[in-house]
Amino acid sequence: MSLLGRFLEPDVEAHLLAVEGEVVIDEVRKHWAATIWWYCLIALCIPLFLAMIWAKGLFWVPMLLGLAALFIGVWKVHLAYMDRFVITNMRVFRVHGVFTTHLATMPMTRILDISMTRPFLGMVFGYGHFVFESAAQDQGLRDIRFVGDPERRDLTIQRVIQLSGLRQTMKVERWSNDDDDEDGT
Structure with missing residues (x-):
């Protein structure tokens, strides 16, 4: 990417571990509601x-x-345009900044909890905010604000975590009404 291009478009591909087989699952730009007041x-x-x-x-x-x-x-x-949240098959990361690029990353194995908040305007206009929790006290990737279509993005992250085998799946047999009577419920 050219020198001028680095100031106009974030270079997400430069942060991928291509040798390890890392691929982008979803690249998330800030929702337009994050910039409405600047417009x-x-x-x-x-x-x-x-x-x-x-x-x-x-x-x-x-x-x-x-x-x-x-x-x-x-x-x-332009600052909001240069702010990207990226979901890969190995980790989530956020890259932002124009003259100074900031990169915060969290491997899928470190994600303990994801909470999503949708304020009233977020429900109306289709955005939400994510908070990532990990075992680390201080982390560079915690709050991701103004994420468009947050339910789909949350399901994407959960699907990547599940498909990578980081969480166990419980096998649930088909329950019938007769089974409920046996244990007194």
Whole structure:
């Protein structure tokens, strides 16, 4: 990937253990709801630029405010775009950052508990937040916010853990109503 390309698109493939056979199962971008307020800030620059017409001698005040709103909004939207949560056949990891790349990873064997929170707006717009628990006290991968379609992502993680043989499966025989009477229930 070129130098400019590294600032425009996160290089998820560079973090894979290809020699070990690691493949991406799901690459999750932030949900659009994570950036809606930054898009509103970008839209605010339009009336600020139009205010330059009426400001006459002080045109530079709305111009600077408009440029600041535009720069901050575009920067925050790009930061959210560069934030990726990746589920592979071996681990989950999050890579984010533009000039400095941060990588937090957790092997599937270390995941003890996954909790998902869907706030009211998350239920309306289709996003949720994950919290990963492991045996380690301090971990780099704990909170993953604004995950689109969180139920499907949770099932994907559970399926990868199950198919890798990290959790045992209990064989359940078919129960009938007669069996319930034998133990008094």
